[in-house]
Amino acid sequence: MSETVRVVRRWEPARHKMAIQVERPQGFVYKAGQNADLRLPQIATDDQFDGSRSLSIASAPCEELLTFAVRDRESIYKKAFKSLREGDRVTVDGPFGTFGDKLNYDEPVVFLAGGIGITPILSLIRQMAHEDKTPPTWLFYSNRTPDQAAFLDELKQLHDETDWFTLVPTVTRVDRSELDGSFEHGRIDAAMLKRHLPEGIDPQFYLCGSTDMVWGVLAELDKIAQRSRVHIEDFTGFE
Amino acid sequence: MIQQQIEHRVPLTIKIEPLPKQRMPEWIKVQAKASPNYSRVKNILEEHKLHSVCQEAACPNIRECFGEGTATFMILGNHCTRGCRFCNVKTAVPLGLDRDEPRRLAEVVAKLNLKQVVVTSVTRDDLPDGGAEIFADTIHELRRRDPKMKVEVLIPDLQGNAEAVDIVLAARPDVFAHNVETVGRLYRRVRPGAEQERSLDILRQADRYAARPVVKTGFMVGLGERREEIEELLRQILDTGCEIVTVGQYLRPSGVHLPVERFVHPDEFKEIAAYGHEIGFKHVEAGPLVRSSYKAFSQSKDIIEAKESLLEKKKNV
Numbered sequence: 001m002s003e004t005v006r007v008v009r010r011w012e013p014a015r016h017k018m019a020i021q022v023e024r025p026q027g028f029v030y031k032a033g034q035n036a037d038l039r040l041p042q043i044a045t046d047d048q049f050d051g052s053r054s055l056s057i058a059s060a061p062c063e064e065l066l067t068f069a070v071r072d073r074e075s076i077y078k079k080a081f082k083s084l085r086e087g088d089r090v091t092v093d094g095p096f097g098t099f100g101d102k103l104n105y106d107e108p109v110v111f112l113a114g115g116i117g118i119t120p121i122l123s124l125i126r127q128m129a130h131e132d133k134t135p136p137t138w139l140f141y142s143n144r145t146p147d148q149a150a151f152l153d154e155l156k157q158l159h160d161e162t163d164w165f166t167l168v169p170t171v172t173r174v175d176r177s178e179l180d181g182s183f184e185h186g187r188i189d190a191a192m193l194k195r196h197l198p199e200g201i202d203p204q205f206y207l208c209g210s211t212d213m214v215w216g217v218l219a220e221l222d223k224i225a226q227r228s229r230v231h232i233e234d235f236t237g238f239e
Numbered sequence: 240m241i242q243q244q245i246e247h248r249v250p251l252t253i254k255i256e257p258l259p260k261q262r263m264p265e266w267i268k269v270q271a272k273a274s275p276n277y278s279r280v281k282n283i284l285e286e287h288k289l290h291s292v293c294q295e296a297a298c299p300n301i302r303e304c305f306g307e308g309t310a311t312f313m314i315l316g317n318h319c320t321r322g323c324r325f326c327n328v329k330t331a332v333p334l335g336l337d338r339d340e341p342r343r344l345a346e347v348v349a350k351l352n353l354k355q356v357v358v359t360s361v362t363r364d365d366l367p368d369g370g371a372e373i374f375a376d377t378i379h380e381l382r383r384r385d386p387k388m389k390v391e392v393l394i395p396d397l398q399g400n401a402e403a404v405d406i407v408l409a410a411r412p413d414v415f416a417h418n419v420e421t422v423g424r425l426y427r428r429v430r431p432g433a434e435q436e437r438s439l440d441i442l443r444q445a446d447r448y449a450a451r452p453v454v455k456t457g458f459m460v461g462l463g464e465r466r467e468e469i470e471e472l473l474r475q476i477l478d479t480g481c482e483i484v485t486v487g488q489y490l491r492p493s494g495v496h497l498p499v500e501r502f503v504h505p506d507e508f509k510e511i512a513a514y515g516h517e518i519g520f521k522h523v524e525a526g527p528l529v530r531s532s533y534k535a536f537s538q539s540k541d542i543i544e545a546k547e548s549l550l551e552k553k554k555n556v
Binding site for chain 1: 431
């Protein structure tokens, strides 16, 4: 289904990240972790893809509004996204994707997110919290710098206030000496996972990030898990 | 708590209504033909742990092809790393690399007594060469058993890795195919993760290869493209040097895939084919149930024979 809706809010959830909330089209039913095509009619005539891009839905199905977040870049689409204001009209088409379809709420879950790849995972975590389907859950969240980690405060709060959710943020472009103890340093690898996960568990892994991040982390997961336990959202990104 | 941060809640119980089924026009309906060969082919594939795109992609022609003892083999497993919205092949983390697959495939081809084979694969973004070596090994293994075997490969975009494309070309397939799938404007919607220019580059590279195979591509209609975009795409493809193009109706494999925007009438397919011939394609196969691998060698037979006869003449000079 494709429907035109209004932008309700636009903000910056972190440095170099932009987010909007839009009205949820009537009858738009989706599952946590799915994506949708967000079309910006303002650029439809100048853009080779008709002003449309596929974006993960960062909000959870239990919310009334839809949230989308992107990395800020100098492209026609991102510029138009940046210039969106409350009341502007955009078109939502979807939902698509099967990322969270196989999530088993009776088994431990490890989410692995790179940058704006957090969006479908945030949707899943929010829905888990809302439905109180809360197996032991870890989120390894990799960003270049702490201030580029979108939705970090919300995730930290969940980490602090619940006993089922553990956040492990890590950064890759900051000198180790500049970090306080709440951040890991470096890319997510098998050693980091082993440091934080209890021995003897066989969790499900859900992985989303840039193509390089996804295949890099998958190679690390090969050292500690069976591939049948790993689920990926190959977020290929776009300009 | 996070719950307080989620604004404007809606009731928790959400009934997921299946999308209304799209009615198919008369010309799309396929008659299921009973054939003992259908089960035989299916069983042989299963026994050898091989996959066919006919099954994985829910091809409407499967009964006819299996019934005739042919199949389009899908190598590199049945887990694809892309999530194309038209395709029924499962998106999942691939379960390793099966180095023995080429040998088993060649064994099955011998069992089925096939003289021509179409080999395609899932996309394997997890492998540095995208699986190009396994394609090459498969061609070599088929020819080792039968030096006269005609092989068509239908490759994924290998992430535009020119060296990987060369590995496949160096194995000397008779027909080298890579599908562009849709018009440029719809790439983001239909094939997230792919780029039209990357796909056209692969066709260009095949055209320029010293031991040039027959070069082929295909795309779907009914996804929301306009007629002028179809004609523009045909011109873009022709410019790469590609000589065969297939055009078929997109059919939605399930409710989670893109809906069919339009069922293109058979007469319009004829017009598309006529336009393709007019601008210079050697062969255009266009029709509602046309698929790139469907009766593949009837599309390329004349071109392959003409090439072979030219080579023979050169040898005799």
